[in-house]
Amino acid sequence: MTDIWVPLVLTVLAGLATSIGGMIGVAGRGDSRRLMSMGLGFSAGVMIYVSLVEILPKGREALISEFGDAAGEWLVLLAFFGGIAVIALIDRLVPEEINPHEPGTVDDRARQRALMRTGILTAIALGVHNFPEGFATFIAAIQNPEIGVAVAVAIAIHNIPEGLAVAVPVYQATGSRRKALRWATVSGLAEPAGAIVGYLLLMPFISDGLFGVVFAAIAGVMVFISLDELLPTAEEYGEHHWAIYGLVAGMAVMGISLVLL
Template sequence: MELENLIVAFILTLLAGLAMGVGGLLGFIGSRKNTNFFSCSVGFAAGVMLYAAFVEILPESMESLEQMFPGVKGKLIASGAFFGGIIFMLITEKFCLPHHHDSHHHIHDSKEKDASMYRMGIMTAIAIAIHNFPEGFAIFTSALKDTKLGISVAVAIAIHNVAVGIAVSAPIYYATSNKKKAFGAALLSGMSEPLGALLGYWALKDYLDDAIFGFVLAIVAGIMVYVSLDELIPSAQKGDNHIGTYALVAGMFVMAITLIFI
């Protein structure tokens, strides 16, 4: 495998991880005075991820797997991997992620509330860091297979990571008023993405073929859909006047334009 391809794949993965740092900054710049900001950002991220998953990533997965397993078998494997990604995230959320859909919009001054919010932010940062490992490997392997596909996956996950960065940094900032700590937690969580890419490639570099690529892509599509439906869309509905829904459609539109012209 050419060194240039490896470098491009790593850079895309790194940029997607750094997007969490951008979200970390927005967590205490944009959402402090306007609760609709968070709803808009997560709605937009949901639209990007859903469109990319169903229009680009899952079809690419099926195409790759059908080359190795012609006919219905390839589609069945891709579909199984897709739902496997959903099950993986369901289990991860159940055992790792705090239940915090409503907590983004209830900021109080009591020490007990602040302590609870701070714990939530830290737990979310740790959980996100864990689930960023397969995301990083997904971007990396997608870019190795096809640079265009890698860019679309990286853009989708990067936009998602901005929203996730807000979710990590906002509660920590509101609980501690410490911008450095809030930003640092979001950025460190994002850096698990390029780390996951390197570790995954090191472990599987001798086995990467169309079947593995297709399988990984289908899992990623499942992860993106689950995160959108379970985390992003419910959070987006917290805003007023359907702003989250409008942002979701805007995210789909932007992703469509991206896939057409990039």
């Protein structure tokens, strides 16, 4: 265990990475199809690698230690696909036209106009998506600070293109850099909120077994986001090879960072 302030700071920093994407968007680089394609591929590579190489094995180890080989193996399997099921359900419940993870959001003029008219609903949609990510970072850092840093880096990298995807249409719709940056930042602040709410709800039940389930579920969530949202969106920009280059680069960077950690 570690002091909760360290995990909270990691979660806040990971969440605020959307502001970096927002700054890229309002600086005039948001229309670079190659940049967006490679950036989204990079995010997917980071998340897939850290999920399958670091997070899922840690969850498996904790569950086998707590419940034995057979039960532990079944629990990690159920938790992994349970995480996928939860994030898939969230994606289905959020209307497609305001879903920040759906392909085509950057170039969709209708969504640009609707974004400002439905600000509160958009904020709720972003919060629903980012709550699990914030809790993932927070709970991972509580159990193991080194894994927490790896998850925070993965989520932060994932949040940069998400912040760009939010800021670009707002900027194009309003011409206001301040409003675009504000929306990008607010979308990221849902993550520390998710961390705090999740921790308070689960605090009485925290144990090694729960950590194992959460870790396996986190891995499922991150793999699903990568395969269902990041890679298809990268392909939407028509830069297939750059998306794959980004994917491989993301895996390499995360692999090196885990070795260094």
